[in-house]
Amino acid sequence: MVTVIPGSDTVSKSFSSSLASPLGAKLCEPTFKTFPDGEAYVRLPCDLRGEQVVVVKTMVPDQDSSLVQALLMSDAAREAGAESVALVAPYMAYSRQDRAFLEGEPVSIRAVMRALWSAGYSALVTIEIHKEESLKHFPGTAVSVRPFAFMAKGLGLDSSYVVLSPDIGALPRARDLALSLGASYDYIEKLRDRVTGEVSMRPKELSVSNKKVVIVDDIISTGTTVAKAAQMLRSMGAVDVKVLVAHALLVPGAEGRLLEAGITRVYAANTTPVTSAMVSQIDVAPLAADALRSLLKVA
DSSP: OEEEEEOSSHHHHHHHHHHHHHHTOEEOOOEEEEOTTSOEEEEOOSOOTTOEEEEEOOOOSSHHHHHHHHHHHHHHHHHTTOSEEEEEESSOTTTTOOSOSSTTOOOHHHHHHHHHHHTTOOEEEEESOSOGGGGGGSSSEEEEEOOHHHHHHHHTOOTTEEEEESSGGGHHHHHHHHHHHTOEEEEEEEEEOTTTOOEEEEESSOOOTTOEEEEEEEEESSOHHHHHHHHHHHHTTOSEEEEEEEEEOOOTTHHHHHHHTTOOOEEEETTSOOOSTTEEEEOOHHHHHHHHHHHHTOO
16 A cells, blocks of 8 residues: 655645545655754654555755655654655755766765665655756666656647757757657757857757747746746747746746746746746646556556
């Protein structure tokens, strides 16, 4: 039998409810509190002996406390006699620090993955991790689910759109979405004038004149790159620019930046809290359920 256990935040609770039904799982509501000195407390008031436990904990807001809560929930489930414990982390914190950029830095995602394994997780499912190669740092079975084709179907996107990634590194995301739509795709390149030093942006090969465009990426945080891209695309004749991301973090200042660029709507997966009225979320828990069926061998 499968038991789904949500973290304390509203995103994890909502995601858990959507996840439990297709798995035929029961929900276990934990008890959470904070000690006077700031340390976290977790208790799982359910019979978990012999159960396949799925902990759902997105890693925002406050990534550090989210990570600690996830570690404690796994340890508690193992202590309670769970047969196995899997983690569904809709948003995986620290995934952007996937290498040591400067001497003396950690590979943060590696440290996080090792900590999760040590806490007792044998499997991990996340939504669109920054770089899929990071999953190799988790000693168990780890899956990153790509949600864009599923999201695009819900929005009614079709082959009339041009799919663009904001840089060459995100091109596989654009390619996968374009192939599912039967659409053209490209990436936006940055060009620096050797004389003035001015930086400009444009699609590498495709024309967007009189085209509908969807920009696809894993995370939108400050909104700077997407805002500049949208302004550039409109100046080149794009008639519609949509933004499709897995994780809409939208730190302070991002909403204003996007609105100034003419973006009034961001479509995102339901992996983070909604911090702006301009964000429309699409429930991708069914995709995580599909991944879990295979990992847990659930019919």
